[in-house]
Amino acid sequence: MKFKTTYRYFFLLLLFCYIFNSCTEPYILETNTYEEALVVEATITNELKKQEITLTKTSRFEDKETQIESGAKVSITDNTGTRYDFKEESGKYISTTEFQAIPGKEYRLNINTNDGRTFESSVEKLTNINPMQNVTATVEPKDSLRGVAIRVHSFDPNNQSKYYRYEYEETYKIVTPKWSPTKAILNNNGTVSFVPNRTDIKICYASKKSTEMLLENTNILNEDRVNFLVRFISDQNYIITTRYSILVKQYVESLAAFNYYKTLKKISSSGSILSPTQPGILLGNIKAVSNPNSKIIGYFDVASVSTERIYFNYNDLFPNEPAPPYYTDCVEFCYANCFTFPVGQCPCTHDDKPGVQEDLAIDAVRYFIENGRTFWVYTPCGDCTTFASNVKPPFWID
Known part of the structure; x- marks a missing residue:
């Protein structure tokens, strides 16, 4: 999942909450004080692939684009001495070789920025491997609407997974209703x-990735069993008119990572900088080494992942109904x-x-x-x- 918007919103809340706490008149939102922080999005998984890390900078309120942290040296080391280097490509840092997180190994993220700042994460281990059972699409009501409920089903008989995070990418086929030969x-x-x-x-075809932080935990349940609504689509939404597909990813998280994402979600969904729920400092597992005063936001996540893609046609779920x-x-x-x-x-x-x-x-x-x-x-x-x-x-x- 891409958290750029969430991180930006969080940092802006941090800067402005005290400014607007007692404002009663319209105010042009501009940044009078700005403190730059490094924003890290880093999740490595047990998939054998080139892993990706994103480094950006916090934005001013009036900024329209996210600034990339360019020229950094990024690497991950494990407890056997193996080092995985990352190369900057198209606004991301991509590992120069394919690798996967292995159970029992310990991993640490290291970042050296172009201006001499050094950051490192705590040591993290791969979480319990627990693949999804399946993803289903059924017709259900939700909040007085009728639509398609896409649910993830998962079960850990050993009761060791407990904390889950989800992402999806939906793709749908579009057939123009009024094409003309001239x-x-x-x-x-x-x-x-x-x-x-x-x-x-x-x-045509269109795709869109999830933007909401989708979290679920089974800690208070008798079984580590998941039946999670990852996406709901109204039966009047044109994206399901012809054929629809969704790729769902399930991450098994550690308790620390889950709590971090849960807090980040709560802050980002507060809805207003005037909200009584004002943000504090959100501490991740990455810290500055060379300069303790350097600000950093983010979490180095080592999580097991499983994926599943499903397809359905509108007529499969709504036979003989108008599109x-x-x-x-x-x-x-x-x-x-x-x-x-x-x-x-x-x-x-x-x-x-x-x-x-x-x-x-x-x-x-x-x-x-x-x-x-x-x-x-x-x-x-x-x-x-x-x-x-x-x-x-x-x-x-x-």
Whole structure:
């Protein structure tokens, strides 16, 4: 899971809570005082792969982009003396070789920043390995809504896992409802011509990763058994109209890591800097070595992980039911001078006006012609590449 937004929100709360505690008038939110801190997102797992670590800086309130901590030297060492080096690539630090966390071994994260600061984590061990049993999708009600409940089922007969964190990435197929075999082209003289339309704009795919911190624990239960609602999708959400897939990851966490994420979630979901729940200092397991005053936020997590992907079609769960509405209005419309028609008999919903041809050529596509009049729909209704990708994901199964 990506925690950049959460960490940024937490640090801003820390800076501003005392400023706004008694404000009663509108105030332009700008940073008058700013103290930079290193933000670390580091989870290594028992998957054999190139592990990833992200280093960023806390942001000012008015900053629009997250600043990457570039030029750092990052490594992980284990208790056998093996060292795993990381190389900076595309805003992340990627291990130069594939490796996996092994049960019984101890791991420590080391960071040396470009400006001479040094940080290290406490020694961490891999948590108990307990794969998910399965992921299911069923029709259920939730908060007066009907929809698809995606649940994770897990069980540890030895009662040793207890603390879980979840992430998901959902991918869905989009079929444009109003694709047309022709499209409009605006000519230099202001007229509109119709040419054959592309066929690769009818079907697209979109993906989105979870942003909420999803935590579950079985510590107070008689059994270490999980039945966790990881995602709920309304039956009116267009993302399940055709075919939907979700990849779920389950991390088994240590008690210390779970408490850290739980506190971070509580802070980030407080909803307001005026909340009575004001943030304190969130201590992780990484500390400054060379300069004790250097600020750092983050946690070095060594967690076992298991993954599962499922697919379903809308008709699988809602047979013979109408599909959810498309994400935007796709009602056909046309332009005409309605003064030439008897009252109430104008076949078009839009009055003719200057610039109509230019607007249509840019913002709409021809859908059909009837009685000599051209009817249109807005571009996303016939061209899904305006908001999604027409490249089929390599994992996708129809």
